[in-house]
Amino acid sequence: MRRPIRLNRNLLRKLWPRLQRGCPDPRGLLDPGISDGEANEILLRMKIDGVFKTTWSDRFPETTRQLASGGLPPTAVIVDVGASDGSTSLSVMRSVRFARYYVTDRHTEAYACKTWKGTFFCDAHGNPFMFANRLVVIYNETGEASRAQSGVVSRLFAGFDMRKCRDVRKVPLMNRALLPKLNADVRLERYNIFEPWPFEKADLVIAANILNRDYFADSRIAEALRNLRAALKEAGRLAVIENRPAEQSNLFRLEHGRFIEENQVGAGSDVKALVTGLA
Numbered sequence: 001m002r003r004p005i006r007l008n009r010n011l012l013r014k015l016w017p018r019l020q021r022g023c024p025d026p027r028g029l030l031d032p033g034i035s036d037g038e039a040n041e042i043l044l045r046m047k048i049d050g051v052f053k054t055t056w057s058d059r060f061p062e063t064t065r066q067l068a069s070g071g072l073p074p075t076a077v078i079v080d081v082g083a084s085d086g087s088t089s090l091s092v093m094r095s096v097r098f099a100r101y102y103v104t105d106r107h108t109e110a111y112a113c114k115t116w117k118g119t120f121f122c123d124a125h126g127n128p129f130m131f132a133n134r135l136v137v138i139y140n141e142t143g144e145a146s147r148a149q150s151g152v153v154s155r156l157f158a159g160f161d162m163r164k165c166r167d168v169r170k171v172p173l174m175n176r177a178l179l180p181k182l183n184a185d186v187r188l189e190r191y192n193i194f195e196p197w198p199f200e201k202a203d204l205v206i207a208a209n210i211l212n213r214d215y216f217a218d219s220r221i222a223e224a225l226r227n228l229r230a231a232l233k234e235a236g237r238l239a240v241i242e243n244r245p246a247e248q249s250n251l252f253r254l255e256h257g258r259f260i261e262e263n264q265v266g267a268g269s270d271v272k273a274l275v276t277g278l279a
């Protein structure tokens with residue numbers, strides 16, 4: 001990230017109310033009165049461990065139509081990995097029949113830690129990924145930043161320890177429309193694609209905008225694909241979807257341990273060859 005230090009949009013809007021520049025203040029997620037739209041705007045810009053939480057409702061309509069129109073049993077078990085706040089999962093649930101739907105993500109909640117400098121946002125392991133105060137929003141990422149910005153970011157985050165913070169609040173990172181739907185048939189689980197899937201085998205795994213070469217090296221994507229393959233029943237399906245920005249995806253069927261391409265939308269997935277060639 002070239003500019004990890006951004007101006008807080010709330011500050012800019014005090015001067016120019018309609019301005020879209022600057023970064024939305026993640027502290028807005030602590031406000032119980034925040035609208036779903038405002039919460040989504042914050043999540044769009046949240047980046048944890050190098051991966052954006054960007055998502056929105058009905059993000060891949062053509063792939064969803066294909067999933068609804070064929071192949072899956074009415075009692076399908078569906079596992080949606082890297083689902084972010086579950087906005088896209090809700091859209092799929094509205095169109096595709098299922099018996100159980102797992103909405104999963106590595107980061108389903110965060111921790112907001114208030115200090116005299118501002119608020120640090122940490123993942124479930126206490127690693128800080130963002131900071132915000134009245135003036136700025138700062139990402140804990142120095143990769144492509146200038147030396148000046150890198151220095152500020154490194155100093156800010158290096159001195160932070162969540163265990164020493166007295167004011168820590170849990171922040172759910174899920175779409176509030178999902179929460180009342182959670183029951184035995186719609187489950188929310190924290191799941192990391194680099195670990196084996198720990199629950200029942202699935203008829204369909206959805207991996208949308210997560211098996212991304214900007215985020216992970218091919219060897220890591222192959223590792224994740226092996227875990228997703230092991231999560232599937234024989235003849236189960238894997239949908240790999242990207243929005244770049246047009247929707248592009250492939251649907252694969254598992255046959256004797258290999259993924260066979262069944263369908264394509266747009267240009268198809270960037271990692272199609274990795275999927276079909278998976279050892």
Ligand SMILES: C[S@@+](CC[C@H](N)C(=O)[O-])C[C@H]1O[C@@H](n2cnc3c(N)ncnc32)[C@H](O)[C@@H]1O
Pocket residue numbers: 048051052053054055056059081082083084085088104105106107191192193194207208209210
């Ligand atoms: C760009 S969002 C995609 C959200 C949604 N699937 C969509 O297409 O709109 C990527 C999501 O992957 C999650 N993620 C990142 N690394 C992960 C991992 N190792 N295992 C599971 N989820 C991960 C992030 O937290 C983020 O919510």
